[in-house]
């Protein structure tokens with residue numbers, strides 16, 4: 001049953017995934033353009049740092065970073081985060097006084113529920129309601145509801161089915177003699193299942209919270225891998241992590257802001273022995289925050305619905321070095337996803 005986990009799709013799913021991942025990007029641009037008049041402000045204040053922009057426009061640091069990374073990936077600004085200035089395209093088309101100002105083109109999306117959600121996120125730093133629904137729950141709270149958790153875990157599982165092989169293959173030269181893997185907040189357990197299917201020496205444990213943990217058990221049984229992947233129900237912040245040789249954080253850190261990211265990396269450092277391997281699998285922003293466009297767009301979605309964003313290898317690398325890891329290079333896998341590693345010293 002698990003044999004198909006080793007099969008690679010023959011076509012690239014990137015374009016299809018991007019359709020969904022860019023879902024909120026146009027609305028973040030409309031918010032920047034029509035509610036903050038960001039580009040006219042930048043014309044008057046060239047060379048401001050992202051921290052200064054954040055302070056002057058009343059935007060919290062995390063969403064300001066995501067917004068300016070998106071503008072930079074689109075080629076509308078340069079110099080983010082140290083000294084932000086408009087590019088010729090940004091100046092000609094997004095500054096109010098320009099004869100070629102395209103602001104009116106965005107007016108139809110000026111007051112959508114998603115734009116109103118973005119306004120809240122930008123001003124408060126707190127995630128909006130999931131898909132701007134009116135029940136007041138953000139994504140993290142929604143994941144505690146069984147029906148929502150089932151749908152969303154299926155979403156992540158379908159993505160894992162096309163990403164897992166790339167991760168399993170990319171890690172092959174790095175695993176060495178290591179045998180035990182902890183997949184923290186592993187969702188359906190798809191990455192554990194794929195990794196053990198690809199690497200016969202591995203034994204995995206998925207740490208998940210309820211009610212997702214029940215879905216994880218069922219999915220692992222569906223692949224016939226109960227003997228090689230176990231599930232531990234736990235709170236990844238409050239509970240101790242089992243000691244293992246390898247820790248996987250797949251699409252987990254992007255749900256959280258810096259303090260929680262730091263806490264999770266500290267817990268990884270505590271659970272790994274010297275020589276233990278930490279793997280962060282995610283969609284990464286380039287260190288110079290110039291893109292990729294698809295990841296900058298996905299970061300807008302994450303910033304809207306969770307407490308996180310897409311991070312760069314340098315942002316994680318700085319934290320990992322402080323925590324006593326030798327930091328490995330970033331490696332691409334599939335569809336603008338990839339991984340970076342740290343070996344505990």
Ligand SMILES: C[S@@+](CC[C@H](N)C(=O)[O-])C[C@H]1O[C@@H](n2cnc3c(N)ncnc32)[C@H](O)[C@@H]1O
Nearest residue numbers: 156185186187208209212234235236237250251
């Ligand atoms: C974006 S999903 C990633 C799932 C999987 N690792 C993947 O790559 O598809 C984040 C997961 O974190 C889990 N999670 C959130 N808070 C948690 C907590 N405090 N303890 C354990 N799991 C948690 C959620 O249930 C969800 O499955």
